[in-house]
Amino acid sequence: MTTLENRPAAVDFDSPDHQAKLAALYRDFDAVGMTPLWRTREGLMPHHPEPRAVPHLWRWDDLYPLAARSGELVPVGRGGERRAIGLGNPGLPGDPYATPTLWAAIQYLNPRENAPEHRHSQSAFRFVLEGEGVWTVVDGDPVAMRRGDLLLTPGWHFHGHQNVSDTPMAWLDGLDIPLVAGIDQGFFEFGPDEVRNKRTPDQSNSERLWGGPGLTPVAAVGARPSSPLMAYRWVHTDAALTGQLELADEGVPGTLVEPGHAAIRYSNPTTGGDALTTMRTEMHRLVAGTSTRRSRTSASSVWQVFNGGGTVTMDGQVRTLTHGDVVAVPAWTEFSLQAESTLDLFTFSDAPVFEKLDLLRTQITEGTDA
Numbered sequence: 001m002t003t004l005e006n007r008p009a010a011v012d013f014d015s016p017d018h019q020a021k022l023a024a025l026y027r028d029f030d031a032v033g034m035t036p037l038w039r040t041r042e043g044l045m046p047h048h049p050e051p052r053a054v055p056h057l058w059r060w061d062d063l064y065p066l067a068a069r070s071g072e073l074v075p076v077g078r079g080g081e082r083r084a085i086g087l088g089n090p091g092l093p094g095d096p097y098a099t100p101t102l103w104a105a106i107q108y109l110n111p112r113e114n115a116p117e118h119r120h121s122q123s124a125f126r127f128v129l130e131g132e133g134v135w136t137v138v139d140g141d142p143v144a145m146r147r148g149d150l151l152l153t154p155g156w157h158f159h160g161h162q163n164v165s166d167t168p169m170a171w172l173d174g175l176d177i178p179l180v181a182g183i184d185q186g187f188f189e190f191g192p193d194e195v196r197n198k199r200t201p202d203q204s205n206s207e208r209l210w211g212g213p214g215l216t217p218v219a220a221v222g223a224r225p226s227s228p229l230m231a232y233r234w235v236h237t238d239a240a241l242t243g244q245l246e247l248a249d250e251g252v253p254g255t256l257v258e259p260g261h262a263a264i265r266y267s268n269p270t271t272g273g274d275a276l277t278t279m280r281t282e283m284h285r286l287v288a289g290t291s292t293r294r295s296r297t298s299a300s301s302v303w304q305v306f307n308g309g310g311t312v313t314m315d316g317q318v319r320t321l322t323h324g325d326v327v328a329v330p331a332w333t334e335f336s337l338q339a340e341s342t343l344d345l346f347t348f349s350d351a352p353v354f355e356k357l358d359l360l361r362t363q364i365t366e367g368t369d370a
């Protein structure tokens with residue numbers, strides 16, 4: 001017990017004797033791996049997220065020709081597995097990560113080329129900017145990949161890709177590779193070298209079973225962690241966005257995110273929640289001449305321009321957006337979009353992870369950048 005009698009005499013913090021003892025203490029802390037919070041609190045517990053990742057934009061005009069060059073020089077096969085080229089955020093040097101949790105890559109398949117089957121604990125999707133002719137075979141179910149479609153490969157599903165056409169095809173891959181690596185949850189297994197089902201049906205089995213609007217097969221009971229529907233087709237996405245804007249024009253309230261801004265979320269039909277467990281996927285449509293409000297969220301995200309053009313403003317920096325451009329938005333970046341022509345954007349984020357952990361925070365900041 002501390003009493004007046006046994007309390008140490010007032011310390012002279014400035015004395016050379018005290019400074020020398022303190023330096024020795026910190027050396028000895030270090031030697032056994034002890035770190036005093038009072039010297040690192042600001043770095044460990046900032047007042048708001050201070051991501052190392054920076055807002056960044058990649059031009060499709062740079063990405064596609066480089067992916068095509070790799071198509072001429074690099075074969076696809078067992079080991080490397082995929083001709084996929086990760087987009088590295090300049091704020092995360094040494095890691096090919098778009099954000100601390102999200103992998104975004106351009107994958108390229110030559111005519112008649114095959115990528116072998118494998119499975120991994122990482123969740124994946126493909127978003128198709130342009131082209132067709134590839135089927136991704138998910139647990140033996142061939143899924144056509146066409147312009148505007150979102151195709152899922154939830155974790156631990158076998159998958160391989162085959163291009164049955166005479167033209168190359170490139171698309172955007174999104175995976176939770178950095179998240180899974182950062183929390184030591186990576187598992188990986190090889191499957192057959194050749195995709196196990198070479199059929200090329202217009203509709204996958206998953207669409208035949210789950211693809212009816214609001215129609216759940218009665219035989220399939222219960223919630224599943226990720227969507228059993230492997231393909232979300234552009235005709236449906238486009239119609240939903242068009243419908244939202246038409247209804248708003250007709251004066252029906254509550255159809256849009258904000259004026260001139262329609263959006264859909266790709267959902268898991270067994271829960272109504274996100275299609276994948278670790279990544280949120282959405283398509284947004286901004287009417288020509290409109291802007292979004294500025295906002296920030298503790299989720300990080302990646303966006304790809306599907307149609308149209310405009311600008312994106314991130315922490316006050318304005319960049320032009322054209323077909324295929326990819327944007328990385330780190331946590332807590334102030335973000336807004338401005339549409340010059342009708343602007344369709346695909347986006348994915350890590351929001352579901354933080355939502356489940358009750359960590360997600362979102363803030364609308366005032367005004368627009370129009």
Ligand code: GTQ
Nearest residue numbers: 082084105107159173175
């Ligand atoms: O297509 O299976 O971009 O396993 C990264 C890892 C794509 C894929 C990527 C993968 C894949």
Ligand code: FE2
Nearest residue numbers: 118120124159
């Ligand atoms: Fe994979």
